[in-house]
Amino acid sequence: MNYRHIYHAGNFADCMKHALLVSLLHSFLRKPSAFMVLDTHAGIGRYDLQSEEAEKTGEWREGIGLLAEEAPSSPLAPWLALVRQAGGPRFYPGSPLLAACMLRAQDQLICCEKHPDDKRALYRLFAQTPNVSVHERDAYEALRALLPPKTARRGLILLDPPFEEPGEFSRLADALATIRARFANAVVALWYPIKHRTPVRAFQTAMAGTGQRNILVTELLMRPPHDPDRLNGSGLMVINPPYGFAENAQAILARLKTVLGAHDYETSMLVPE
Template identity: 75%
Template sequence: MNYRHIYHAGNFADCMKHALLVSLLQHFLRKDSPFLVLDTHAGIGRYDLESAEAEKTGEYHDGIGKLWNQPPDSPLAPWLELVRKAGGPRFYPGSPLLTSLMLRPQDLLICCEKHPVDKRTLYRLFAGQPNVSVHERDAYESLRALLPPKTARRGLVLIDPPFEEPGEFDRLATALQTIHSRFAAAMVAVWYPIKHRTPIRQFHNSVEQAGYRNVLVAELLMRAPHNPDTLNGAGLLVIKPPYGFAERAQDQLNCLKAALGAHEALVSELVPE
């Protein structure tokens, strides 16, 4: 795999995904019972925005770089507080580090990272944290190997592939079937890039036809999705979102739209309960 997220860390798509992730995790904290988070494409967990790689693209300047001055009552405030706790503005936390900062002693985070060098980096980041485990494992294979969880009846499966190979949407559709068969109670969040609409429509149609209930889609578009060679936006498909999440997500996306100068921010129900 040649993909390195450091070139894109903190960009608009990261900000959108991570702000919504924090809102999803807040739901689990309302009850004392333990929960599991399985992060299938974990990366290295924390990214140095002053590195040569991050500065080469400079994508974070038009993402997290425009969000530091949000007011304390901003819908983005809970996420931004965690970003600062993790070392921002220099260091930007990926999904596993954000999640780890929200865990209680009874909760568990399982991180899967296929790239051996990145896996070792992630392992060092979480050394000494007993409720975080790191596996050098293929993301989709991990769903069969690690689900259902043994110590929690509640959980979130986060699937965040790099989309560097053809057929990723087909693999996602299969992954959703695997999760449903092994951990039907799980909340599932799937991130995807938006370049043009055709593959997105096909993916959404496959989810509708699979018979899932209570499916929500949140999308942030920086520009109209007409150029298939450009990352025009990003989406998060959520199966079994918590009550009230749609309204919070819309508030967060509206805030991102205003701060980043985005084209459109939309939360919609793909499949009703």
């Protein structure tokens, strides 16, 4: 458990993931019925971008640091409004804080974080927040323990592992099988790094081979994915994407490409409905 997200908070990959996450959550707000969010790799929820750790890499400067001037009409605006509401851009909100900001009285957020220090920080952040629970537990074990949800028939599951150990891609494929067996209509968002194309292609082939229908791939490439030692891009695979999400994702990624000076982006159906 060496990975600390503070070194990477607010970087291009976070911007992509978080802008898309907010778009997904907006889709749930269209109906009054309750939904649950399960954030399996939650992190600490809020990151001080002026901390020594964040400044050490300065990754946020090539991400959220370039997005201060977005117009209210930008497809990034709904996410950036929440960033400001949560204390950003200096105190940059991670996935659980963004989700918590969007819950209504009937909705619920469950966060899992395996690192004890990070879990404590997250627990403190949400100590006074209703409808949010924080667990110190393994993400993959949590899927088996917590699904199907007791309080809602609709839900979003975000899996955002650090990819610090080998086998993360195949753990994600196994996780999808667990989710399908327990909560088949869940919207599932799986984050993955793009260093080199080969492992990403193998992952996509494995996911397509699970029998799961309705899989959307969204990717943002900062550079061509040739150097396997660099994070050249990132992807968010979305299973059961809500109506209209693919078009919104396209607009979000096109805008991120322009403002961040990215190389390319993609949204495509890996498996149709």
